[in-house]
Amino acid sequence: MAEPLFRIRNLKIRIQNGGETGYPVNDISYDLCENETLGIVGESGSGKSMHVLAMLGLLPRGLAVESGEIVFAGRDLLKMNAQELRNVRGKEIGIVFQDPMTSLNPVLTVGRQISEVLVRHKRLDWRSARARARELLELVGIPDAERRMRAFPFQFSGGMRQRVMIATALACEPRLLIADEATTALDVTIQAQVIDLIRSLKERFGMSVLWITHDIGVVAGFAETVQVMYAGQIMERGPVRSVFYNPASAYTWSLLKSLPRPDQVAGEPLYQIPGQPPNPFRLAKGDPFAERNPFATPRCFEERPALRPVGDVQGHEVAAWYDLKTRIRETGGAE
Amino acid sequence: MTRTEPLVRIENATKVYESRGWRNARPAPVVNGVSLDIARREIVGLVGESGSGKSTLGRMVLRLETLTGGRLWFDGQEITNASRNEMRPLRKAMQVVFQDPYAALSPRMRVGDFVAEPLCVHSGRNRSEREERVAELFSTVGLDPALMRRFPHEFSGGQRQRICIARAIASDPSFIVADEPITALDVSIQAQIVNLFKELQQRMGLTYLFIAHDLSMVRYLCDRVAVMLRGRIVEIGPAASVFGNPLHPYTQALLSAAPVPDPDVERRRTRLIYDPERYPAGEALEERAPGHFLLV
């Protein structure tokens, strides 16, 4: 594999609420390579969005990085001063957020919101910035770009706004594009179009993509690597085919199993994961998924597992004490 | 069709929202001439993009929304123009579960009281009988009856949705409109709720209108599926037939766009784009396969 574009080591994020302390991101480490597309899957509270906000220095009030490092292109983002970090944001790392309705400034024209990134980072004058912004709008598939430059966000549909967000994120041809639930608020058909758009732009710009989603189906198609997160921890990561076809974490396995398959017999109930999502303020001391895991071993409740390689597949790792296949055989499947 | 009398019958239903002020002289209808029969114990899925009118149709069926045009029957009784008082006894039999379990619970009301509310309206039980029934309902939907006295903010999304379901089944209804009931839930919880819906349907003989945009869940849960586009049903038929052999280009586009959790399948397939310009709007539904209709 190629050189890592960034490297996260032992990142821990703390949340303080009243007297309680929680860890929405609880000691994670991983690498992302140049040109790699990494899909991060997790539900709310898994820490999937939180850790990229930390990366960009955008953590909301009340949250803080407790320890760890995020080395991007050789520099630790967490040690940068505000100005150095600003020079990375929007220039080397572009991000598209979930809600296109609220993520664009309602009182500024779309053209202005794209051009200002170019003025800021590329030191262009406003005229050439606008010209480039128009090209970008065309690039992300917005028809009649010249006229749309002068329009305001509320005059666009949800899908179109998300295209504007993508144009903004890509304006400076960043080395990394982060899509944080970028298609969650969109209709299925629009979602597919946006995914295809980002896929083709990735080819064109040769950048890495970090795709964060709660929908495991979304990443199946175009991620090279998949990373499954739960309760602020990485449960499993590896090449997409290996993770989907040979999940080694009970959580990944359960997620895939709980989705209805086209060939599912109608009368047969879906596999359901028991229990409720984890509370970041009351984390178990062992494997966070243990209490919802029918295959958990006593050790799972006692001690937190670290990532370990799975079989001989390059890069496939799991955080589990058990061997899933063996456990499934021993327990005779779930239920 | 050789079915017995349907539980719900919608004929040519239309909904046009009056424009505020006099800005738009003639706004486009949100629901446009929709006809649909729902048989007893049937689960009908309603899919379509946001703004297609599927939620409005769901509310119209419950008469939470007046009909601008068309007619509506419930259990053999015409309720197109029924007044609120005439509707009240029927409300016992028709219920609703909404998408967002965070907005669906009255934040300053104990969840037990919330579940008991339909009982206060529709039955003469006294307080202790009601409480007994609420406890029973809590167990039915898989919640500990001891939680009755708590407030909504103490519950997770999945638990809240169970509370909403408990309220919906409290008056022993025969028909429930479920308006995107799993969309807002965590992935690891969705299957729990879908299973609960299925189980209740079998146990109580319920009829559902299940509005959703997760196609795989609709395929799994529903007997028949209707696809809505811009206020019209463009295709309707048995789930297996619609999903196995989609006829309308919009249905085809929808199915080709739905993410599938299988890398090989996902990589092999080609996306179809539905371009409304290239297809005529369609006039009437035409039967193309047994029970499978297409708007042409």
Added chain:
Amino acid sequence: MRVSSKFGSIAGIIGVSLIVLLIAVALFGPLLGLASPTANNLMARLAPPSFNTTKGLHLFGTDQLGRDVLSRTIHGARVTLTIGATAVLLGGAIGIVIGLVAGYYGRWVDAVLMRIVDVQLSIPLSLLALLVVGTIGPSLQNLIFVLALTSWVQYARVVRGQVLVVREREYIQSAHAIGLGDVRIIFQHILPNVLSAALVIATIELARVIILEAALSFLGLGVQPPSPSWGRMLAEGRSYMSSAPWIAIFPGAAIFITALSVNLTGDWLRDLLDPKVT
């Protein structure tokens, strides 16, 4: 959370304790055995504040008629708080009901009620108060009526705005779906969820009403003498500003502290009840 919560809650505690203190003073102050607030004592005119008891104990000094300023200030608290609280409650009750009705029923009901609100808002509130008291004459009841009149509009506007939001919530839809009547929906489901907003308005209005009452009294349109009121004391003390400033300074400070504590409490309540936080 919007405001640095530590500062906010300390300020809130200060505000609430000041209010409690004021109420206590208003209730029990007259029991302290001070000189009567209306007792003239021409021998002790314009005595400066002192602990000296030769002319009778006057901690805040005496006014131009030799009346004890402390005693008058304490009695003024009674008058001010009674008028303020009654006006705010009355205005609140009217405004909340109108806001609920306008927001819930919408359409022409809303249009008519909101036009009335617009018209009322087109007259500066202090001018409206001046005009009405000036014409119907000053008295305790009229003052309360006028202050309530200037204050219901704010409740109505805010409550209506909240109702428009709450009305679309799914639990209201679901209340319709089980066939609940309008009255139960409005009072059991909507009212509890707009009350916190109304409470915040109440504190803002209380501070405003207290200052407005003082202003009207200052102009001689408030509570009539000999009943002491802070605004009137200020007006009377004005002429003695250079020789006996305490006559005007103490009631002014009393208005200031009252308004400040109400504002502090209001800010704290707003942060506490902010729907964005919950």
Added chain:
Amino acid sequence: MSRYFLIRIGQSLLAIWGIVTIVFVVTRMLGDPAVLLLPLGTPDSQIQELRSSLGLERPMVVQYLDFLGHAVVGDFGLSYQSFRPAMEVVLERMPATAILTASSLALGAVLGAATGFAAALARGRFLEFVVMCFALAGQATPVFWLGILLVLFFAVELGWFPTGGWDGPASLVLPTMALGIFVAANITRLFRSSMIETLSEDYIRTARAKGLMPRTIFMVHAARNALIPVVTMLALLAAELLGGSAVTETVFSWPGVGRLLVQAIDSKDFPVIQAGVFLIATIFVCINFLVDLLYTLLDPRIRLGR
């Protein structure tokens, strides 16, 4: 857009009509103007005479329509005190009130915007604490009390400025300070909380994620959105001040509309009261209309018709 303004103009006219009606009703609530006008013990015949000369025997509706017709052209009759046209009496007091309003609004807006902005930027730091203490104090201080204190200190003790009346620009200083501090306190608090709320919006996060400089984020992305409620507040305050801050004008013996109205109310000079209220309300409605125009400049969602 033009349709929106037509509706707004219609609403404004409706509001003015409502006000005229209220003025008519309130002044008639008092009873018979003829009785009130003439000294006590005037013989009935004289009262009757005045009644017919004032047109008071006509049916209420006719009187109302008559009143409306004259009100439209600003004719409210002669002042009972000076026997000059009431509107004229009010209008000649307007400049003094307008000057005071303008100067104190300017002071308050500049001071309030600056301190509010500073407080929002210095969130959680000592500066914010200090600014907010001053703002809270400013809001809780009754303007007339502040006025009295200012007079006592700057006029009586130091003798820097006149104690009251209109005597050259120096007399403007103290009333401007009193009202300006009040305006500033309100603006500071509103602008700060509005800025803080805006800064928590998603689009500000987007702006930060784009690596924009804090200056750009505050001035371009946040301030424009945060100013919208401030504009409303300023308009409300402007209207309130133009309505004649009766008490402040009394404290400073300022020859403005507010003091005139207090005197008119005292002497039951109804034509002047009616003319004054009508004028102020009309100005108020016009200001609100201007604010709507300003809104459309600040917020494209309104301008382009949502």
